[in-house]
């Protein structure tokens with residue numbers, strides 16, 4: 001048989017995710033490494049490193065070139081961090097599987113202090129994430145922020161070099177790279193709600209490639225897929241506006257229930273709206289969508305209008 005071609009970004013985290021997918025497919029189907037070919041594809045998100053994600057196009061930035069390779073048949077599957085995926089998937093492509101979720105929480109990584117609470121007044125925090133900045137500003141309005149982009153190692157190097165006092169990273173990424181010890185404080189999902197999809201690897205394939213779809217669906221994790229339906233439903237209803245700090249976290253409860261939490265904030269952290277609700281797993285997507293509609297209504301038009309207006313030309 002011809003090798004299954006896996007498309008991925010080239011960062012250490014992306015390669016670790018592709019290896020995990022390969023290992024799970026090998027275990028499920030009795031295949032070995034020779035049955036796979038890992039193809040590294042560079043994305044705009046890997047090349048543009050000096051501006052916040054929200055300015056250069058947000059979601060899609062880490063996926064477009066990979067999706068083009070998939071659609072054109074240069075690769076058979078694409079492996080992504082679900083957090084980086086837009087809610088609209090290009091025509092002809094499908095999210096065929098989600099792997100069992102890693103730790104969904106964020107970690108604080110401090111150089112001059114080990115915890116958020118003990119950071120010195122006015123400390124400089126590096127992050128390109130509007131969500132992390134907004135949540136942190138609520139907790140510590142005195143902190144200053146600078147955009148810190150690049151892959152996880154680059155960011156940790158900039159931190160170690162003293163460019164910033166602290167940064168925040170997903171524990172999932174640190175764990176996958178064997179760098180869990182970098183975290184100086186683990187942030188609970190209650191204090192620091194994660195991004196929709198955080199910690200979940202997804203596999204994208206062509207919707208008409210039945211053989212590949214069957215192979216990949218064998219490693220799908222139903223619990224993660226269900227949680228992601230709710231979180232991505234929430235994100236889709238908020239229109240995935242890349243300038244809206246959005247957080248969401250769904251977990252499965254007893255007796256077929258799903259617990260959902262969603263939050264929207266203004267980028268300066270001064271306004272925040274949050275909802276928590278429980279429903280049935282079969283309604284996962286609509287639980288997320290209704291939660292978003294509720295928050296949009298509660299927040300009111302001024303919440304978005306004040307800061308989400310398109311930039312003036314020039």
Ligand SMILES: NCc1[nH]cc(CCC(=O)O)c1CC(=O)O
Nearest residue numbers: 081083169170172173198199200
């Ligand atoms: N946008 C970068 C990105 N996309 C996914 C992860 C972490 C791994 C995950 O959430 O699955 C990261 C780095 C980070 O936020 O620390």
